[in-house]
Amino acid sequence: MKYDDENMLMLSGIQHFMFCPRQWGLIHLSQEWEDNSLTTEGKLLHKRVDDPFYRQKNGDIITLRSVHVASHSLGLYGITDAIELTPSDSSINTIRHPHYPGYWNVLPVEYKRGKQKPNRCDEVQLAAQVMCLEEMYQIQLDYGALYYHEVRRRDVIYVNEELRELTKKCADKMHDIFSSMQIPKSVYSPHCKRCSLYDICLPLVCKKSQVSTYLKKYLYEETT
Template sequence: MIEYGDEELLMLSGIQHITFCERQWALIHIEQQWAENKLTVEGNWMHQKVDDPQLMNRNKEVVTLRSVTLVSRRLGLYGISDVVEMVASSSEENAIRHPKYPGLWRLIPVEYKRGKPKKDQIDEVQLCAQAICLEEMYDICIEKGFLYYGETRHREEVLLTKELRTLVEEKCTRMHQLYEQKLLPPAIYKAHCKSCSLNDVCMPKVLTKTPNVNSYLTQLYE
Protein backbone atom coordinates (compact mmCIF):
# COMPACT_ATOMS: atom_id res chain seq x y z
CA MET A 1 0.00 0.00 0.00
CA ILE A 2 1.35 3.42 -1.00
CA GLU A 3 1.86 5.92 1.81
CA TYR A 4 2.65 9.53 1.00
CA GLY A 5 5.21 11.57 2.95
CA ASP A 6 4.70 15.04 4.39
CA GLU A 7 6.05 16.78 1.29
CA GLU A 8 3.70 14.81 -0.96
CA LEU A 9 0.43 15.65 0.80
CA LEU A 10 -2.12 17.64 -1.22
CA MET A 11 -4.98 19.83 0.04
CA LEU A 12 -8.09 17.82 0.83
CA SER A 13 -10.33 20.62 -0.47
CA GLY A 14 -8.85 20.00 -3.91
CA ILE A 15 -10.84 16.80 -4.32
CA GLN A 16 -13.96 18.89 -4.82
CA HIS A 17 -12.15 21.02 -7.40
CA ILE A 18 -10.92 18.05 -9.42
CA THR A 19 -14.35 16.40 -9.34
CA PHE A 20 -15.83 19.63 -10.71
CA CYS A 21 -13.09 20.10 -13.34
CA GLU A 22 -9.52 18.80 -13.70
CA ARG A 23 -8.40 22.05 -15.31
CA GLN A 24 -9.83 24.11 -12.44
CA TRP A 25 -7.94 21.93 -9.95
CA ALA A 26 -4.67 22.35 -11.85
CA LEU A 27 -5.08 26.13 -12.17
CA ILE A 28 -5.58 26.42 -8.41
CA HIS A 29 -3.23 23.78 -7.02
CA ILE A 30 -0.43 23.76 -9.60
CA GLU A 31 -0.44 27.26 -11.08
CA GLN A 32 -1.69 28.94 -7.86
CA GLN A 33 -4.44 30.83 -9.68
CA TRP A 34 -7.53 31.99 -7.81
CA ALA A 35 -10.37 34.44 -8.33
CA GLU A 36 -13.43 35.28 -6.30
CA ASN A 37 -17.00 35.44 -7.51
CA LYS A 38 -20.35 35.71 -5.71
CA LEU A 39 -20.47 31.98 -5.03
CA THR A 40 -16.97 31.73 -3.53
CA VAL A 41 -17.49 34.83 -1.37
CA GLU A 42 -20.73 33.44 0.04
CA GLY A 43 -19.06 30.07 0.60
CA ASN A 44 -16.13 31.64 2.44
CA TRP A 45 -18.49 33.64 4.63
CA MET A 46 -20.38 30.50 5.65
CA HIS A 47 -17.16 28.64 6.50
CA GLN A 48 -15.93 31.53 8.65
CA LYS A 49 -19.01 31.02 10.80
CA VAL A 50 -18.20 27.36 11.48
CA ASP A 51 -14.39 27.19 11.25
CA ASP A 52 -13.70 28.59 14.72
CA PRO A 53 -11.88 25.99 16.85
CA GLN A 54 -12.91 27.86 20.00
CA LEU A 55 -16.57 27.09 19.34
CA MET A 56 -17.64 23.74 20.79
CA ASN A 57 -21.21 22.72 21.40
CA ARG A 58 -21.95 19.95 23.85
CA ASN A 59 -24.88 18.08 25.27
CA LYS A 60 -25.07 14.69 26.91
CA GLU A 61 -25.21 12.80 23.63
CA VAL A 62 -23.29 14.94 21.10
CA VAL A 63 -20.09 16.99 21.20
CA THR A 64 -19.50 19.27 18.21
CA LEU A 65 -15.84 19.85 17.32
CA ARG A 66 -14.90 22.51 14.78
CA SER A 67 -11.82 22.89 12.54
CA VAL A 68 -10.42 19.41 13.22
CA THR A 69 -7.07 18.72 11.52
CA LEU A 70 -7.25 15.83 9.05
CA VAL A 71 -4.61 13.75 7.27
CA SER A 72 -4.46 10.54 5.25
CA ARG A 73 -1.12 9.06 4.23
CA ARG A 74 -2.90 6.55 2.02
CA LEU A 75 -4.80 9.16 0.03
CA GLY A 76 -2.02 11.72 0.33
CA LEU A 77 -4.32 14.44 1.68
CA TYR A 78 -4.36 16.97 4.50
CA GLY A 79 -6.94 19.53 5.52
CA ILE A 80 -9.33 20.85 8.13
CA SER A 81 -12.91 19.71 8.62
CA ASP A 82 -15.83 22.08 9.09
CA VAL A 83 -17.39 20.02 11.87
CA VAL A 84 -16.87 16.60 13.42
CA GLU A 85 -19.68 15.44 15.68
CA MET A 86 -18.86 13.01 18.46
CA VAL A 87 -21.96 10.96 19.23
CA ALA A 88 -22.12 9.00 22.49
CA SER A 89 -21.80 5.25 22.01
CA SER A 90 -22.44 2.27 24.26
CA SER A 91 -20.11 0.05 22.24
CA GLU A 92 -16.33 0.18 21.76
CA GLU A 93 -16.67 -0.94 18.14
CA ASN A 94 -15.68 1.95 15.82
CA ALA A 95 -15.71 4.33 18.78
CA ILE A 96 -12.95 6.52 20.20
CA ARG A 97 -12.04 7.95 23.59
CA HIS A 98 -11.40 11.70 23.83
CA PRO A 99 -9.04 13.12 26.48
CA LYS A 100 -11.48 15.95 27.34
CA TYR A 101 -14.73 14.02 27.24
CA PRO A 102 -15.18 10.75 29.20
CA GLY A 103 -16.91 7.84 27.54
CA LEU A 104 -17.07 6.33 24.07
CA TRP A 105 -17.80 8.38 20.96
CA ARG A 106 -18.57 7.69 17.31
CA LEU A 107 -17.29 10.27 14.81
CA ILE A 108 -19.51 11.82 12.13
CA PRO A 109 -18.09 14.44 9.71
CA VAL A 110 -20.35 17.35 8.72
CA GLU A 111 -19.50 19.63 5.78
CA TYR A 112 -21.16 23.02 5.28
CA LYS A 113 -22.10 24.25 1.79
CA ARG A 114 -23.59 27.60 0.80
CA GLY A 115 -26.07 26.42 -1.85
CA LYS A 116 -28.42 23.48 -2.19
CA PRO A 117 -27.96 19.75 -2.88
CA LYS A 118 -26.34 19.02 -6.24
CA LYS A 119 -27.16 16.42 -8.87
CA ASP A 120 -23.55 15.20 -8.99
CA GLN A 121 -21.20 13.90 -6.26
CA ILE A 122 -18.92 16.94 -5.93
CA ASP A 123 -19.86 17.56 -2.30
CA GLU A 124 -20.06 13.88 -1.38
CA VAL A 125 -16.47 13.13 -2.42
CA GLN A 126 -15.13 15.87 -0.14
CA LEU A 127 -17.17 14.60 2.80
CA CYS A 128 -16.10 11.00 2.14
CA ALA A 129 -12.43 12.03 1.94
CA GLN A 130 -12.76 13.67 5.37
CA ALA A 131 -14.27 10.47 6.76
CA ILE A 132 -11.44 8.36 5.31
CA CYS A 133 -8.92 10.65 7.01
CA LEU A 134 -10.67 10.21 10.35
CA GLU A 135 -10.84 6.45 9.86
CA GLU A 136 -7.12 6.28 9.21
CA MET A 137 -6.24 8.58 12.11
CA TYR A 138 -8.33 6.69 14.68
CA ASP A 139 -8.44 3.17 13.20
CA ILE A 140 -12.23 3.12 12.97
CA CYS A 141 -14.94 2.75 10.33
CA ILE A 142 -17.40 5.57 9.59
CA GLU A 143 -20.62 4.65 7.82
CA LYS A 144 -22.14 8.08 7.18
CA GLY A 145 -21.70 11.83 7.27
CA PHE A 146 -23.84 14.91 6.67
CA LEU A 147 -23.87 17.83 4.23
CA TYR A 148 -25.50 21.01 5.55
CA TYR A 149 -26.76 23.41 2.86
CA GLY A 150 -27.16 27.09 3.67
CA GLU A 151 -29.81 27.72 1.02
CA THR A 152 -32.16 25.01 2.29
CA ARG A 153 -30.98 25.20 5.93
CA HIS A 154 -31.14 21.43 6.02
CA ARG A 155 -28.62 18.63 6.44
CA GLU A 156 -28.50 15.71 4.03
CA GLU A 157 -27.33 12.28 5.16
CA VAL A 158 -24.60 10.76 2.98
CA LEU A 159 -23.88 7.04 3.16
CA LEU A 160 -20.19 6.37 2.61
CA THR A 161 -20.61 3.51 0.18
CA LYS A 162 -17.94 1.39 -1.45
CA GLU A 163 -18.65 3.12 -4.77
CA LEU A 164 -18.19 6.59 -3.25
CA ARG A 165 -14.95 5.52 -1.55
CA THR A 166 -13.64 4.14 -4.85
CA LEU A 167 -14.43 7.46 -6.56
CA VAL A 168 -12.50 9.32 -3.84
CA GLU A 169 -9.47 7.06 -4.35
CA GLU A 170 -9.61 7.56 -8.12
CA LYS A 171 -9.75 11.35 -7.77
CA CYS A 172 -6.85 11.36 -5.28
CA THR A 173 -4.73 9.23 -7.62
CA ARG A 174 -5.48 11.63 -10.47
CA MET A 175 -4.56 14.66 -8.36
CA HIS A 176 -1.17 13.18 -7.54
CA GLN A 177 -0.56 12.23 -11.18
CA LEU A 178 -1.29 15.76 -12.40
CA TYR A 179 0.75 17.33 -9.60
CA GLU A 180 3.80 15.14 -10.26
CA GLN A 181 3.63 15.87 -13.99
CA LYS A 182 2.80 19.57 -13.42
CA LEU A 183 0.20 19.05 -16.12
CA LEU A 184 -2.52 21.57 -17.01
CA PRO A 185 -5.38 19.69 -18.71
CA PRO A 186 -6.83 21.25 -21.87
CA ALA A 187 -9.84 23.56 -21.68
CA ILE A 188 -13.20 21.92 -22.37
CA TYR A 189 -16.17 24.25 -22.35
CA LYS A 190 -19.22 22.92 -20.49
CA ALA A 191 -22.35 24.44 -18.99
CA HIS A 192 -20.85 24.53 -15.48
CA CYS A 193 -18.02 26.78 -16.68
CA LYS A 194 -20.34 29.79 -16.27
CA SER A 195 -20.38 29.34 -12.48
CA CYS A 196 -16.59 28.90 -12.16
CA SER A 197 -14.70 31.78 -10.56
CA LEU A 198 -11.74 31.01 -12.84
CA ASN A 199 -13.72 31.36 -16.06
CA ASP A 200 -11.82 34.49 -17.16
CA VAL A 201 -8.46 32.90 -16.31
CA CYS A 202 -9.23 29.55 -17.94
CA MET A 203 -11.01 30.96 -21.04
CA PRO A 204 -12.66 27.61 -21.83
CA LYS A 205 -15.07 28.95 -24.44
CA VAL A 206 -12.29 30.63 -26.42
CA LEU A 207 -9.75 27.83 -26.13
CA THR A 208 -12.28 25.11 -26.94
CA LYS A 209 -13.08 26.87 -30.22
CA THR A 210 -9.43 27.79 -30.83
CA PRO A 211 -7.22 25.26 -29.01
CA ASN A 212 -4.04 26.50 -30.66
CA VAL A 213 -2.64 29.46 -28.68
CA ASN A 214 -0.91 31.00 -31.69
CA SER A 215 -4.16 30.93 -33.66
CA TYR A 216 -5.96 32.55 -30.74
CA LEU A 217 -3.40 35.34 -30.45
CA THR A 218 -3.57 35.93 -34.19
CA GLN A 219 -7.36 36.31 -34.03
CA LEU A 220 -7.11 38.51 -30.94
CA TYR A 221 -4.82 41.09 -32.57
CA GLU A 222 -6.19 41.05 -36.12
Protein backbone atom coordinates in the same frame (compact mmCIF):
# COMPACT_ATOMS: atom_id res chain seq x y z
CA MET B 1 0.41 3.23 -2.04
CA LYS B 2 1.32 5.39 0.93
CA TYR B 3 2.21 9.05 0.38
CA ASP B 4 4.82 10.62 2.63
CA ASP B 5 4.37 13.98 4.38
CA GLU B 6 6.15 15.91 1.63
CA ASN B 7 3.73 14.68 -1.02
CA MET B 8 0.43 15.38 0.72
CA LEU B 9 -2.15 17.49 -1.13
CA MET B 10 -4.96 19.65 0.23
CA LEU B 11 -8.11 17.66 0.89
CA SER B 12 -10.35 20.60 -0.09
CA GLY B 13 -8.90 20.34 -3.58
CA ILE B 14 -10.65 17.05 -4.26
CA GLN B 15 -13.95 18.90 -4.52
CA HIS B 16 -12.43 21.27 -7.09
CA PHE B 17 -10.93 18.35 -9.01
CA MET B 18 -14.19 16.42 -9.14
CA PHE B 19 -15.98 19.54 -10.36
CA CYS B 20 -13.33 20.36 -12.97
CA PRO B 21 -9.75 19.04 -13.16
CA ARG B 22 -8.62 22.25 -14.88
CA GLN B 23 -10.06 24.41 -12.09
CA TRP B 24 -8.11 22.33 -9.59
CA GLY B 25 -4.95 22.69 -11.67
CA LEU B 26 -5.28 26.45 -11.94
CA ILE B 27 -5.77 26.77 -8.18
CA HIS B 28 -3.27 24.22 -6.91
CA LEU B 29 -0.59 24.27 -9.62
CA SER B 30 -0.72 27.87 -10.86
CA GLN B 31 -1.94 29.44 -7.61
CA GLU B 32 -4.72 31.25 -9.49
CA TRP B 33 -7.81 32.44 -7.67
CA GLU B 34 -10.59 34.96 -8.20
CA ASP B 35 -13.60 35.54 -5.98
CA ASN B 36 -17.14 35.93 -7.24
CA SER B 37 -20.43 36.20 -5.37
CA LEU B 38 -20.59 32.43 -4.84
CA THR B 39 -17.10 32.08 -3.40
CA THR B 40 -17.61 35.15 -1.23
CA GLU B 41 -20.82 33.72 0.23
CA GLY B 42 -18.99 30.45 0.88
CA LYS B 43 -16.21 32.25 2.75
CA LEU B 44 -18.73 34.10 4.92
CA LEU B 45 -20.45 30.82 5.79
CA HIS B 46 -17.19 29.12 6.73
CA LYS B 47 -16.06 32.13 8.74
CA ARG B 48 -18.91 31.32 11.12
CA VAL B 49 -18.18 27.60 11.04
CA ASP B 50 -14.37 27.40 11.13
CA ASP B 51 -13.51 28.16 14.76
CA PRO B 52 -11.01 25.60 16.11
CA PHE B 53 -11.76 26.63 19.70
CA TYR B 54 -15.51 26.18 19.30
CA ARG B 55 -17.09 23.45 21.38
CA GLN B 56 -20.86 23.12 21.43
CA LYS B 57 -22.82 20.73 23.58
CA ASN B 58 -26.40 20.09 22.56
CA GLY B 59 -27.81 17.43 24.81
CA ASP B 60 -25.51 14.44 24.41
CA ILE B 61 -23.98 15.76 21.15
CA ILE B 62 -20.64 17.57 21.26
CA THR B 63 -19.63 19.51 18.14
CA LEU B 64 -15.95 20.13 17.36
CA ARG B 65 -14.90 22.67 14.73
CA SER B 66 -11.91 22.75 12.39
CA VAL B 67 -10.41 19.37 13.27
CA HIS B 68 -7.22 18.58 11.35
CA VAL B 69 -7.36 15.29 9.44
CA ALA B 70 -5.01 13.40 7.11
CA SER B 71 -4.72 10.16 5.19
CA HIS B 72 -1.41 8.86 3.85
CA SER B 73 -3.31 6.31 1.77
CA LEU B 74 -5.08 9.13 -0.08
CA GLY B 75 -2.19 11.55 0.26
CA LEU B 76 -4.54 14.25 1.51
CA TYR B 77 -4.67 16.54 4.52
CA GLY B 78 -7.13 19.20 5.59
CA ILE B 79 -9.55 20.58 8.13
CA THR B 80 -13.12 19.42 8.69
CA ASP B 81 -15.93 21.92 9.13
CA ALA B 82 -17.42 20.01 12.05
CA ILE B 83 -17.31 16.67 13.79
CA GLU B 84 -20.20 15.63 15.97
CA LEU B 85 -19.54 13.27 18.87
CA THR B 86 -22.31 11.19 20.40
CA PRO B 87 -21.74 8.95 23.43
CA SER B 88 -21.44 5.20 23.03
CA ASP B 89 -21.38 2.26 25.43
CA SER B 90 -19.04 0.38 23.11
CA SER B 91 -15.35 0.74 22.30
CA ILE B 92 -15.95 -0.62 18.77
CA ASN B 93 -15.71 1.99 15.98
CA THR B 94 -15.58 4.78 18.52
CA ILE B 95 -12.90 7.20 19.72
CA ARG B 96 -11.64 8.58 22.99
CA HIS B 97 -11.34 12.35 23.49
CA PRO B 98 -8.86 13.92 25.91
CA HIS B 99 -11.45 16.37 27.24
CA TYR B 100 -14.49 14.10 27.37
CA PRO B 101 -14.46 10.74 29.19
CA GLY B 102 -15.93 7.63 27.63
CA TYR B 103 -16.36 6.43 24.06
CA TRP B 104 -17.74 8.57 21.24
CA ASN B 105 -19.29 7.92 17.85
CA VAL B 106 -17.94 10.20 15.11
CA LEU B 107 -19.96 12.05 12.45
CA PRO B 108 -18.17 14.47 10.09
CA VAL B 109 -20.38 17.30 8.83
CA GLU B 110 -19.40 19.42 5.83
CA TYR B 111 -21.13 22.79 5.36
CA LYS B 112 -21.96 24.05 1.87
CA ARG B 113 -23.18 27.46 0.76
CA GLY B 114 -25.79 26.45 -1.79
CA LYS B 115 -28.00 23.43 -2.29
CA GLN B 116 -27.60 19.84 -3.42
CA LYS B 117 -25.59 19.46 -6.63
CA PRO B 118 -26.31 17.20 -9.61
CA ASN B 119 -22.72 15.91 -9.47
CA ARG B 120 -20.80 14.10 -6.72
CA CYS B 121 -18.24 16.81 -5.84
CA ASP B 122 -19.49 17.30 -2.30
CA GLU B 123 -19.90 13.57 -1.67
CA VAL B 124 -16.30 12.87 -2.69
CA GLN B 125 -14.99 15.61 -0.39
CA LEU B 126 -17.01 14.21 2.51
CA ALA B 127 -15.89 10.66 1.71
CA ALA B 128 -12.26 11.80 1.82
CA GLN B 129 -12.85 13.23 5.31
CA VAL B 130 -14.44 9.95 6.40
CA MET B 131 -11.49 7.97 5.07
CA CYS B 132 -9.04 10.29 6.85
CA LEU B 133 -10.81 9.82 10.17
CA GLU B 134 -10.90 6.05 9.69
CA GLU B 135 -7.17 5.92 9.06
CA MET B 136 -6.31 8.24 11.94
CA TYR B 137 -8.44 6.50 14.58
CA GLN B 138 -8.56 2.95 13.16
CA ILE B 139 -12.34 2.95 13.00
CA GLN B 140 -14.98 2.19 10.37
CA LEU B 141 -17.49 4.91 9.48
CA ASP B 142 -20.52 4.20 7.32
CA TYR B 143 -21.66 7.74 6.65
CA GLY B 144 -21.18 11.48 7.07
CA ALA B 145 -23.43 14.49 6.50
CA LEU B 146 -23.64 17.47 4.15
CA TYR B 147 -25.43 20.60 5.38
CA TYR B 148 -26.68 22.96 2.66
CA HIS B 149 -27.11 26.50 3.92
CA GLU B 150 -29.40 27.76 1.14
CA VAL B 151 -32.07 25.16 1.81
CA ARG B 152 -31.23 24.61 5.52
CA ARG B 153 -31.06 20.89 4.95
CA ARG B 154 -28.77 18.11 6.14
CA ASP B 155 -28.25 15.11 3.90
CA VAL B 156 -26.80 11.89 5.28
CA ILE B 157 -24.33 10.42 2.78
CA TYR B 158 -23.53 6.72 2.99
CA VAL B 159 -19.89 6.11 2.12
CA ASN B 160 -20.13 2.83 0.27
CA GLU B 161 -17.40 0.98 -1.62
CA GLU B 162 -18.25 2.63 -4.93
CA LEU B 163 -17.88 6.12 -3.43
CA ARG B 164 -14.66 5.11 -1.69
CA GLU B 165 -13.21 3.80 -4.95
CA LEU B 166 -14.18 6.99 -6.78
CA THR B 167 -12.55 9.07 -4.04
CA LYS B 168 -9.35 7.04 -4.17
CA LYS B 169 -9.15 7.27 -7.97
CA CYS B 170 -9.71 11.00 -7.77
CA ALA B 171 -6.96 11.46 -5.17
CA ASP B 172 -4.50 9.31 -7.13
CA LYS B 173 -5.17 11.28 -10.33
CA MET B 174 -4.59 14.53 -8.47
CA HIS B 175 -1.18 13.23 -7.43
CA ASP B 176 -0.37 12.12 -10.97
CA ILE B 177 -1.16 15.54 -12.38
CA PHE B 178 0.59 17.34 -9.53
CA SER B 179 3.73 15.30 -10.24
CA SER B 180 3.60 16.20 -13.94
CA MET B 181 2.78 19.87 -13.23
CA GLN B 182 0.68 19.85 -16.40
CA ILE B 183 -2.58 21.76 -16.01
CA PRO B 184 -5.46 19.87 -17.67
CA LYS B 185 -6.87 21.45 -20.82
CA SER B 186 -10.04 23.51 -20.62
CA VAL B 187 -13.37 22.06 -21.70
CA TYR B 188 -16.41 24.30 -21.93
CA SER B 189 -19.68 23.37 -20.22
CA PRO B 190 -22.68 25.35 -18.93
CA HIS B 191 -21.31 25.48 -15.37
CA CYS B 192 -18.20 27.33 -16.58
CA LYS B 193 -19.94 30.72 -16.41
CA ARG B 194 -20.50 30.28 -12.68
CA CYS B 195 -16.82 29.58 -12.05
CA SER B 196 -14.78 32.40 -10.52
CA LEU B 197 -11.85 31.40 -12.75
CA TYR B 198 -13.79 31.79 -16.01
CA ASP B 199 -11.74 34.76 -17.26
CA ILE B 200 -8.49 33.01 -16.36
CA CYS B 201 -9.45 29.61 -17.77
CA LEU B 202 -10.98 30.92 -21.05
CA PRO B 203 -12.79 27.65 -21.78
CA LEU B 204 -14.29 28.90 -25.05
CA VAL B 205 -10.85 29.26 -26.57
CA CYS B 206 -10.47 25.48 -26.71
CA LYS B 207 -12.58 23.05 -28.66
CA LYS B 208 -15.82 22.16 -26.90
CA SER B 209 -16.45 18.60 -25.79
CA GLN B 210 -18.74 16.75 -23.46
CA VAL B 211 -17.98 17.04 -19.73
CA SER B 212 -18.86 13.40 -19.28
CA THR B 213 -16.08 12.46 -21.71
CA TYR B 214 -13.66 14.75 -19.88
CA LEU B 215 -14.41 13.31 -16.46
CA LYS B 216 -14.31 9.80 -17.87
CA LYS B 217 -10.76 10.46 -19.07
CA TYR B 218 -9.62 11.60 -15.62
CA LEU B 219 -11.71 9.51 -13.25
CA TYR B 220 -13.41 6.54 -14.84
CA GLU B 221 -10.93 5.15 -17.34
CA GLU B 222 -10.04 1.56 -16.50
CA THR B 223 -6.52 0.91 -15.41
CA THR B 224 -4.57 -1.85 -17.07
